[in-house]
Amino acid sequence: MSEDITRRALLGNVARGTVLLTLAGGAGFLIRKANGQVVWQVDAARCLNSRLGAVNVAACNLCTTECVVPLSAVRAVNEFSKCGRCNICPAYFNITSAVDAHGLPSEKLCPRDAIIRKPIGKVDPEDPANNFYEYVIDEEKCDGCGKCVMQCKEPLGLGSITLRIRYDKCVNCNRCAISGACPQSALVQLPVEQALRPQVLKWPGE
Amino acid sequence: MARGVSARQRPNGVRLLARLMPAAFVLIGCLSVSLSRAPAQAIPYQRPVDTAPQPDAIGGGYKTPAVQKPLPRAYWLQVLDVALLAAAMGVSVWLVLKRRDRKWLVALTAGSLAYFGFYRQGCICPIGSIQNVAVALTDPRYSIPMVVTATFVLPLVVALFFGRAFCGGVCALGAIQELVVLKPIQTPRRLDQALGLLKYAYLGVAILFAIKPALARDFVICRFDPFVGFFRREGAPHMLLIGGAFLVAGMFIGRPYCRYLCPYGALLSWCTRLAHRGVTITPDKELDCGLCAGACPYGAIEEMRAVRPSCLYCARCYAFCPRDGELAQAKATLVQLPGAPS
Numbered sequence: 001m002s003e004d005i006t007r008r009a010l011l012g013n014v015a016r017g018t019v020l021l022t023l024a025g026g027a028g029f030l031i032r033k034a035n036g037q038v039v040w041q042v043d044a045a046r047c048l049n050s051r052l053g054a055v056n057v058a059a060c061n062l063c064t065t066e067c068v069v070p071l072s073a074v075r076a077v078n079e080f081s082k083c084g085r086c087n088i089c090p091a092y093f094n095i096t097s098a099v100d101a102h103g104l105p106s107e108k109l110c111p112r113d114a115i116i117r118k119p120i121g122k123v124d125p126e127d128p129a130n131n132f133y134e135y136v137i138d139e140e141k142c143d144g145c146g147k148c149v150m151q152c153k154e155p156l157g158l159g160s161i162t163l164r165i166r167y168d169k170c171v172n173c174n175r176c177a178i179s180g181a182c183p184q185s186a187l188v189q190l191p192v193e194q195a196l197r198p199q200v201l202k203w204p205g206e
Numbered sequence: 207m208a209r210g211v212s213a214r215q216r217p218n219g220v221r222l223l224a225r226l227m228p229a230a231f232v233l234i235g236c237l238s239v240s241l242s243r244a245p246a247q248a249i250p251y252q253r254p255v256d257t258a259p260q261p262d263a264i265g266g267g268y269k270t271p272a273v274q275k276p277l278p279r280a281y282w283l284q285v286l287d288v289a290l291l292a293a294a295m296g297v298s299v300w301l302v303l304k305r306r307d308r309k310w311l312v313a314l315t316a317g318s319l320a321y322f323g324f325y326r327q328g329c330i331c332p333i334g335s336i337q338n339v340a341v342a343l344t345d346p347r348y349s350i351p352m353v354v355t356a357t358f359v360l361p362l363v364v365a366l367f368f369g370r371a372f373c374g375g376v377c378a379l380g381a382i383q384e385l386v387v388l389k390p391i392q393t394p395r396r397l398d399q400a401l402g403l404l405k406y407a408y409l410g411v412a413i414l415f416a417i418k419p420a421l422a423r424d425f426v427i428c429r430f431d432p433f434v435g436f437f438r439r440e441g442a443p444h445m446l447l448i449g450g451a452f453l454v455a456g457m458f459i460g461r462p463y464c465r466y467l468c469p470y471g472a473l474l475s476w477c478t479r480l481a482h483r484g485v486t487i488t489p490d491k492e493l494d495c496g497l498c499a500g501a502c503p504y505g506a507i508e509e510m511r512a513v514r515p516s517c518l519y520c521a522r523c524y525a526f527c528p529r530d531g532e533l534a535q536a537k538a539t540l541v542q543l544p545g546a547p548s
Binding site for chain 2: 009012016019020023026027029030031033034035036037039068069070075077078079080081082083084085121122123132134136139158160166167168170171172173174175192196
């Protein structure tokens, strides 16, 4: 009887050891192969809203509608060093709306009023047209609809606003829901350092 | 020579105008197109800029603010998640096997649901990692970070020694179902066993979809995760509906996803067959009262013995035991009836 129990215990130990070794071997293989973290990012050169040459088309808002997190993990981000600081920013104002008493367009472009405009530098109150303005995107309001991105590029803007994945929001899905829907295949998986680099706008096919 | 001089004497404004002519034409073109749709008054665009002014041009001590560019979750935080997973499993083993304490286990369950579920939004979890591991093992161009490997392996290793400690009090998907168990009915054994086979089929399907070539690959486990929509407070309506249905059904049928569908549960129950410790209905102490079997919502007590591969580590059997649980702690005295087996 007791021999029987020890034999069973021995068999159990052998089986457990075998499974453990298999798990350890598999884990070792995977860890040796691991190459750091990859994250999703919007390729600005492919994204319809930011790539050059796509003008007079409706902004694509699939990043807003397809993402699995509230509001979307894709937000418009203004790269301030590239911003023209314009008085009449085509991404801030709806430049086709009627002019108001101050000589500015009366409507804003952003449907969620997420862009904040304020004069910066040496402000000359007599000459508002020649002051510089800073445009900050309110991250709590922006849902990445891309309307401002579409306007802030040639011919009217400098392309300082692009759609970017915000890594404080993104849950890094196995297959990003937006990537499945994006007709331009603009969502790509990149190593972290590469994904954080500022993006360059290009003409399609360039 | 004379012409050159005259060119240089041309007023500045005119030269600027000449330089901006092409831009102005494009602009007018654009505006006229949009005007044809919007009958608003056109405004001459004041300052078409071709370079971005930098702080020295802006003046007034202006400094370019930092761009909103939050980093992905820091590596040490990801390691912390894995450490928390391991620690929670350790606590789960200790509470169930050593303390036989259900109250604190419920607290651990709620804590895990809050952290792994609602704070970490159900990502990453060992259940979904099955497919990533399968892809990484088969596709030479696909690899997973070390934390994913650890998340996948750790609960299996624990199961090899102590059983499904991950399922009790740690897994967020299990926790949300554990906390809604209201009035569980005992599923007929045959039906229970038949439905239990579904999880092996699901595991097979998940691996099949994972080892397909990259373009045809589909992460079905994550896509059809019934509760992740609740964790993220957003999801496809049909998935939220399915998740809600699972929760409503889970009030009466204990943890239906865990018992009948969870593919990781299939792996865990295989490992648990080899475990040398686990939930035990102690033979020399028992009264044959069957209260434990009646209390187990998961059909994991058969003929007064714990069926470890299907035991989900909820410690209800201990809590309902007159010798071991809350009743014993309340100093209830057991009366020895004359003639009854002791």
